[in-house]
Amino acid sequence: MPTGVALRDPRQHLFAAAERILLRAGAGALTSRAVTAEAGCAKGVLHRHFADFDDFLAELVLDRVGRLEGLATALRESAGEGAVTDHLTHALTELFGPVAVAIVGLVISRDALRTRLRRTTPHGIPLLTEATAMIVAYLAEERRLGRIAPDADVEALAPTLIGAGHLLFADREGPAPETEAVRRTVAAIVGREVRGNAG
Structure with missing residues (x-):
């Protein structure tokens, strides 16, 4: 997804990306970069909605x-x-x-x-x-x-x-x-x- 394209529900979009990574490669592959790459969005999107990556994982x-x-x-x-x-x-x-x-x-x-x-x-x-x-x-x-x-x-x-x-x-x-x-x-x-x- 190109940078600048609005996501309808960024949190759920990022959660779905994290779940796909978990299923495909396991917990060790779950990083903020991997999640945003899987979601097709800029890394800043994750940090705009969560305090840090641990906060993202807790919310997931x-x-x-x-x-x-x-x-x-x-x-x-x-x-x-x-x-x-x-x-x-x-x-x-x-x-x-x-x-x-x-x-x-x-x-x-x-x-x-x-x-x-x-x-x-x-x-x-x-x-x-x-x-x-x-x-x-x-x-x-x-x-x-x-x-x-x-x-x-x-x-x-x-x-x-x-x-x-x-x-x-x-x-x-x-x-x-x-x-x-x-x-x-x-x-x-x-x-x-x-x-x-x-x-």
Whole structure:
């Protein structure tokens, strides 16, 4: 894109460029120069909208965290109907798409970025922590509805599901796991807690 051409949404344009780099070459290839080159804009565009490159990366992660809201709402609204294992399988598959897996890798690889993100996610790994809260809320609702055991420890089940899901999807270059493999993992974790025909 030639210099001087106005971008409709510069932030999202730069985020999309960063995501393409992450998917293609990994976190190590993500620099301000690489992002602006991928976006086809002058380097000054990034610095006009973000305090520095770490600020840009933090906002990129927070943008991805914000996208969890739709998934969290849909998951919560599915409580009480269908199979718990199906809902969780779908949620983990949606959550651990290639970009999200790359974002988690980015956060893990950059100390300065994790430090900056402590303002919004004081504990754990951003994106995974918020995803865990999403699963806790869903399981708590299913427990309230009597579809999982009344003594089910949702605070322990949720991070177990997130950790297992991340391991299943973490190979950025390999094929995504089959749905049935995800479902088997979910069933192994929550199967004993599910009641009646809610499985």
